[in-house]
Amino acid sequence: MKKTFLYSIFVLLTQLPTNLLAASGEVHTLPDTFMVIPFVILLLMIATGPLFYHHFWEHHYPKVAIFLGLITITYYLAVLHDTHSLLHTLAEYLSFIALLASLFVASGGILIKVDKKSTPMLNVIILFIGAVIANIIGTTGASMLLIRPFIKINRKRIKAYQVIFFIFLVSNIGGALTPIGDPPLFLGFLRGIEFFWFIGHIWYIWLPTIILLLAIFYVIDSRNMPEDSDEYSGKIEFKGLKNIGYLIIVLISVFLDPAVMSWVPSLSPLPFGIREIIMFSVVYFAYKGADEEILKANEFDFEPIKEVAFLFIGIFATMIPALQLIAYEAQVLGEQLNQGIFYWATGILSGFLDNAPTYLNFLSAAMGKFGFDINNANEVHQLSIDYPIYLSAISVAAVFFGAMTYIGNGPNFMVKSICERSGIKMPSFFAYLIKFAIPILIPIFIIVWLVFFNGG
Amino acid sequence: MNSIDKALKEKKIGLYYGTRVILPFVADILKAVIDDEIITDFSPVSDGAYYEKFDDFTEIYFFDHEDILKDVSKYETIKLIVVDEEDDMFDFENHRRISLNPIEKHTLEISELNDDVIFIE
Numbered sequence: 001m002k003k004t005f006l007y008s009i010f011v012l013l014t015q016l017p018t019n020l021l022a023a024s025g026e027v028h029t030l031p032d033t034f035m036v037i038p039f040v041i042l043l044l045m046i047a048t049g050p051l052f053y054h055h056f057w058e059h060h061y062p063k064v065a066i067f068l069g070l071i072t073i074t075y076y077l078a079v080l081h082d083t084h085s086l087l088h089t090l091a092e093y094l095s096f097i098a099l100l101a102s103l104f105v106a107s108g109g110i111l112i113k114v115d116k117k118s119t120p121m122l123n124v125i126i127l128f129i130g131a132v133i134a135n136i137i138g139t140t141g142a143s144m145l146l147i148r149p150f151i152k153i154n155r156k157r158i159k160a161y162q163v164i165f166f167i168f169l170v171s172n173i174g175g176a177l178t179p180i181g182d183p184p185l186f187l188g189f190l191r192g193i194e195f196f197w198f199i200g201h202i203w204y205i206w207l208p209t210i211i212l213l214l215a216i217f218y219v220i221d222s223r224n225m226p227e228d229s230d231e232y233s234g235k236i237e238f239k240g241l242k243n244i245g246y247l248i249i250v251l252i253s254v255f256l257d258p259a260v261m262s263w264v265p266s267l268s269p270l271p272f273g274i275r276e277i278i279m280f281s282v283v284y285f286a287y288k289g290a291d292e293e294i295l296k297a298n299e300f301d302f303e304p305i306k307e308v309a310f311l312f313i314g315i316f317a318t319m320i321p322a323l324q325l326i327a328y329e330a331q332v333l334g335e336q337l338n339q340g341i342f343y344w345a346t347g348i349l350s351g352f353l354d355n356a357p358t359y360l361n362f363l364s365a366a367m368g369k370f371g372f373d374i375n376n377a378n379e380v381h382q383l384s385i386d387y388p389i390y391l392s393a394i395s396v397a398a399v400f401f402g403a404m405t406y407i408g409n410g411p412n413f414m415v416k417s418i419c420e421r422s423g424i425k426m427p428s429f430f431a432y433l434i435k436f437a438i439p440i441l442i443p444i445f446i447i448v449w450l451v452f453f454n455g456g
Numbered sequence: 457m458n459s460i461d462k463a464l465k466e467k468k469i470g471l472y473y474g475t476r477v478i479l480p481f482v483a484d485i486l487k488a489v490i491d492d493e494i495i496t497d498f499s500p501v502s503d504g505a506y507y508e509k510f511d512d513f514t515e516i517y518f519f520d521h522e523d524i525l526k527d528v529s530k531y532e533t534i535k536l537i538v539v540d541e542e543d544d545m546f547d548f549e550n551h552r553r554i555s556l557n558p559i560e561k562h563t564l565e566i567s568e569l570n571d572d573v574i575f576i577e
Contacts, residue, residue: 055503055520058493111572151574158576295531297572303492303529420492422574423535 029080030328031321038068039318043352046311046407047429061307065314072317085320091271092357093316096183098272098279099250100140100410101305105283106246107144108300109290111239117232118154120221124214126150127165131174131210135199137247139175139182143411145247146170147418148298157226160426163419164436165217169210171411172403176206176396180254182409184350184359184398190259191363192377193384193391201384201392205452209400212444240294246286253278304417308410315354315407323357330365339393342366343453347397347445351404351437359398366390393453400445404437405429457482458512459540460552463566470556470564472524477516477534477556477564482509484545487537487577490518491527509541525558533557534564535575551577 045064049057057064076082116122126146134142147166154162175181177199179189185198256275258266267273290300326349330337337345346362364374370387372379384391402409406416406429416426427435458481462468468480485507488495495504495518507516518534521527528534533555543550553569569575 058520113572148574151576155574155576292531297570298531299533299573300531301529417492420494421489421532423487423489423494423576425494 029082031075031080031324033321033325035072035075035321036318036325038071039315039322042068042311042314042318043407051428051430062310065310069314069317072320076320085324086317087269087271089316089320092354093313094272094276096312096316096354096356096410097305097309098276098283099138099183099254100308100414102250102279102282102286103138103141103247104144104305104414105290106243106250106286107141108298109240109243109246109286109294110145111237111294111297112145112149113235113237113239114149114153115233115235115237116153117228117230118157120218120225122153123150123162123221124218126153127169127214127217128210130166130170134170134174135176135178135181137251138180139171139409140411140414141247141250142174143167143171143415147415151419151422151424156228156230157224158424159224160419160424161220161436162217163415163424163426164432165213167412167415168403168441169213169217171415172409173206173209173213173400176202176399180251182399182402183356185395186254187356187360188363188380188391188395190257191360191374192380194381197384197388197391198395201388202396205392205396205448209444209448212447213440216440240291243286243290246282250279250282253282299421301421304414304421307417308413311407311413312354312410319353319357322353323361326358327361327364330361331368334365334369337365337369339389339453339455340449342390343393343397343449345397346394347401347404350398350401351408355398355402355409359394362394362398363391366394389453389455396448396452400441400448403441405433457541459542460538460554461540464568468566470566471562472558472564473562474522475517475519475524477518477524479514479516479556479564479566480512481514482512482541483514483538483552484509484541485514485516485536485538486545486551488516488518489535489575490521490524491532493520525560528558533569533573535569535573537575537577553577 042065045057049061073086076086126149130142130146133146137145143166150162150166151158172182176185179186179195179198189195253275255261256264256278257273258264264274330345342362342365346358349358360374363380366387367374367379367383369390370383372383374380403412406412419426460481460483463479463481470480471478485498486496488505493504495502498505498507500506503519505516505518507514518524524534536554536556538552538554539545539550545551553575555567555569555573557565557567559565
């Protein structure tokens with residue numbers, strides 16, 4: 001059983017295919033396996049650049065990301081003559097960056113001042129609230145809104161582990177209960193899964209995971225209590241409340257998709273829609289209308305979002321071949337895959353690739369396994385009723401495993417960047433993975449697998 | 457000798473030319489954050505920054521930032537933890553949180569960081 005399981009994962013990740021039935025249902029020529037090399041190089045450079053060639057990386061990462069992305073784009077245009085995959089990826093990228101940028105700028109104009117003494121219990125409460133809020137304003141919105149007050153409260157005893165648990169809980173795992181929480185679930189919602197399906201089928205996995213992580217955090221945080229004789233008023237102050245309005249506009253605009261509301265006009269063949277126009281407008285108006293004092297206090301800077309924008313141009317472009325190869329394997333091997341394999345395969349790949357398309361590809365494979373078509377909303381809905389365990393496994397893994405690396409989810413990088421600008425030394429890519437993600441998250445993810453997805 | 461207090465009280469400006477920053481007081485620098493770079497190693501072999509004290513001023517070289525005005529954006533500042541040369545640097549009470557705001561014509565506005573700005577020592 002164990003051997004078959006490991007073999008299936010191995011085959012899924014390595015076998016060489018020749019043709020592809022993509023998640024979209026359109027037939028494309030499969031890329032050569034060598035075309036994953038630009039993606040691997042980019043991942044390696046993101047991991048090693050800040051460590052071993054900091055100066056070069058600092059100044060040239062945009063050029064590196066664009067150059068590697070161009071290799072893939074040129075290959076698709078000149079060799080595969082496949083513009084559809086490129087346009088589709090461009091549309092996904094614009095959606096991704098529009099959401100991130102609008103939430104980043106809108107929350108950058110909000111100042112939350114909390115004059116309370118930092119205690120492990122207060123931190124646990126903030127992280128729990130963050131995990132819940134992530135389902136209402138998205139993991140990006142919750143991260144951008146809460147990271148600065150979280151650092152301020154802990155300013156006398158802030159350590160990297162506190163920020164890392166913030167990334168685990170608020171920037172990733174917290175957002176597993178609604179389609180707004182994390183982009184992959186939103187893609188599932190667009191395909192036909194009911195809005196409240198996620199909270200109904202994932203809360204009992206989400207809650208113990210959150211409690212377990214908070215318990216681990218509490219134990220670690222209790223050991224980090226230097227003497228603090230300062231007096232605190234206990235006051236909580238909000239400034240820049242009009243930007244809450246912008247956040248609400250962004251959240252409403254998320255649903256302005258022709259696939260969700262038929263009256264919303266499609267701007268096809270343009271690679272963006274009304275939603276992205278609204279989001280980019282929010283970026284402009286929220287920045288122009290923000291209170292300068294708040295921007296100064298938050299030391300607002302476009303650099304974190306610029307860094308994400310450039311790196312993810314490269315990631316989105318170079319990962320097209322990797323995702324298409326995975327999609328093909330998922331289709332071919334769908335019959336052999338049980339919920340445990342769906343869980344681990346979706347999870348491992350979501351830690352290093354963008355979790356949204358990874359989610360869609362495995363959802364497509366699960367649909368194929370039961371004779372359903374992912375392009376038929378009724379059949380997607382039927383899968384969520386007949387085989388909820390498969391959908392749970394894919395959804396949980398796509399969201400939870402985003403916490404495994406800095407590149408697993410958009411807000412991870414932004415939180416890291418904000419912390420470094422505040423003087424907090426953050427672990428490198430490898431140190432994050434080896435010292436924190438693997439020892440803390442993997443045992444929890446194994447427990448989740450054993451308890452919830454080890455059958456079938 | 458020019459102290460930090462005196463420079464702040466008289467609203468003295470600092471200067472920057474390329475990678476070189478000149479501060480109108482004499483102080484030891486314990487930590488600097490410029491852009492997303494955190495610098496605590498100011499030794500001559502450091503590739504991040506180096507500082508030297510003179511009779512009336514302190515100069516810092518941020519080796520990796522040839523155009524400070526470009527690297528430090530509109531609402532950002534260079535943040536420093538500094539200690540007056542005459543003060544005991546082992547007493548945390550003497551550690552000052554200073555911000556340097558690059559403005560035009562090679563000048564730096566110097567001010568004490570308020571509590572709203574996050575800067576962890």
